[in-house]
Amino acid sequence: MSRTGVWILGARGGVATTMIVGALALKHGLAESTGLITSTDLFDGVPLAGVDDLIFGGHDVRTTSLPECAREISCATGTLHPALLAAIEPDLAEIETHLRTGVLHHSGHAIETLAGVDVSAGETDPGAAVARIVTDLEEFGREQKIDRLVVVNLASTEPQIKDHPAHHSVDGLEQALKDGDGTAFIASSLYAIAAARVGAAFLNFTPSPGALLPSIARLLEEAGSPFMGSDGKTGETLVKSALAPMFRYRNLRVLSWQGYNMLGDRDGEVLAHDENRKTKIDSKDNLLHEYLGYPLHSKVAIDYVPSLDDWKTAWDFIHFEGFLGVKMSLQFTWQGCDSILAAPLVIDMVRLLDLAQRRGDKGAQSHLALFFKSPHGVKDHDLHRQFHALTQYLEACRGE
Ligand SMILES: NC(=O)c1ccc[n+]([C@@H]2O[C@H](COP(=O)([O-])OP(=O)(O)OC[C@H]3O[C@@H](n4cnc5c(N)ncnc54)[C@H](O)[C@@H]3O)[C@@H](O)[C@H]2O)c1
Structure with a gap:
């Protein structure tokens, strides 16, 4: 051993x-x-x-x-x-x-x-x-x-x-x-x-x-x-990296991807500071641009909500375009225990x-x-x- x-x-x-x-x-x-x-x-x-x-x-x-x-x-x-x-x-x-x-x-x-x-x-x-x-x-x-x-x-x-x-x-x-x-x-x-x-x-x-x-x-x-x-990659971004390929596989064009995260605990407290939050947001946001390879509107926000403690909640809104330019949307809510x-x-x-x-x-x-x-x-x-x-x-x- x-x-x-x-x-x-x-x-x-x-x-x-x-x-x-x-x-x-x-x-x-x-x-x-x-x-x-x-x-x-x-x-x-x-x-x-x-x-x-x-x-x-x-x-x-x-x-x-x-x-x-x-x-x-x-x-x-x-x-x-x-x-x-x-x-x-x-x-x-x-x-x-x-x-x-x-x-x-x-x-x-x-x-x-x-x-x-x-x-x-x-x-x-x-x-x-x-x-x-x-x-x-x-x-x-x-x-x-x-x-x-x-x-x-x-x-x-x-x-x-x-x-x-x-x-x-x-x-x-x-x-x-x-x-x-x-x-x-x-x-x-x-x-x-x-x-x-x-x-x-x-x-x-x-x-x-x-x-x-x-x-x-x-x-x-x-x-x-x-x-x-x-x-x-444990939560919202995990779901993103599973879902973004689906849009590509079907040639559906993602127009906007808005992600809003709420978390409590000590990690959330540290991320409530602008200089620390920027490091995290860059890491969460890069994926879509690098993967889809075309310009789209995207935003990741993180807010500290103390009462949630480690139970992180993320809500994502994806606006996408299909055949004949018709716009549609997908939304998901992720509620996971981070640790x-x-x-x-x-x-x-x-x-x-x-x-x-x-x-x-x-x-x-x-x-x-x-x-x-x-x-x-x-x-x-x-x-x-x-x-x-x-x-x-x-x-x-x-x-x-
Ligand atoms: N699902 C997840 O929980 C998840 C996913 C991805 C990344 N992360 C990252 O993992 C890290 C830990 O998350 P957490 O929820 O355990 O946070 P936490 O705040 O509970 O733990 C961080 C620990 O690091 C210690 N620490 C800070 N600076 C230090 C230093 N210079 N040397 C030694 N110790 C130091 C703190 O005292 C604290 O005990 C964070 O950076 C977080 O962003 C977490």
Whole structure:
């Protein structure tokens, strides 16, 4: 049995906590694997790590303990049953001992006000921050006798980052670190650089663009690390990427696509800030233009509605034109629990990135595009073709 370390950035957040609780529930036979595609027969004969072989650790900038975070979610949304939490309490307490204080670096007002401690004190030097993260990752690997490591970014959505020469070449990146140029990076960049330094696989589940800057993607590739991002496709955008192809398959012209999202919880609170919301909206809106390839009116709006907590509601209105220029419309309403949709996806991707590491695959893992709103280096947003790309990859793995 081999041991796969899963190092989570934002380990005390809603998605992270739900994922850890879910993995423990599966390990103890207390839950079904609904929502995980890696547990379906599609993966028969593919040598994936078992969910019970995953060892969790991570960074966060808040200090609420992991068991307490799980109880908070249980009270707020009712998704994590108190009996389940009682049964896995010792495991959660054990994982809590693997959590370390994260870094804040140009993270912006919304995220900085979440933090329980002054984590940036003395760490304006990006090189020092990377060194501290590397130490935490190495220590975790040694203490937990990890065979391979997957670093997963589940931290709050960061503001966009100003262009800098360090974003475009590995030499520029190394020079900025050497010079202690704090303006070049944001926290997610520093985590991703540290992942490359220890040869870990890297998953950017967030829309934060700082995590997979061109120079960082190259650095990860040179380090032999498989990686993929950005921004998990779990709700409204998932439906969009399934529906948009239908219009194309039937040569129906989409004229307008209006999407309105409401969400509560901490993620919604962070996205209520203009600079963080812009990162998310760009990620959600790009898909249609890139996929349909013709001009259309589109808008994505996101509003923070505290009472909804994690129960995200999206309403989409699609105005389209058919034969003889006749206009018609389609509307859908999506009401999903964000963390419940995201958590199994993260487990799936951790297992697939772990597999990629064992196969020696490095760089962007384009067969994972179906999991993302903005799949790194992939322009095809057709969910059906993305699914086909995954099945082809699995076929190749089976033959080995
Ligand atoms: N369905 C989904 O829930 C979904 C889908 C796609 C993307 N995402 C993205 O996943 C991320 C997590 O979502 P969530 O609902 O769990 O949010 P959350 O606010 O509950 O959790 C984020 C966690 O990150 C921590 N954090 C913030 N900055 C940090 C830093 N620099 N270092 C370490 N920790 C840091 C916060 O303290 C918090 O615990 C968000 O970026 C969200 O946009 C979520």
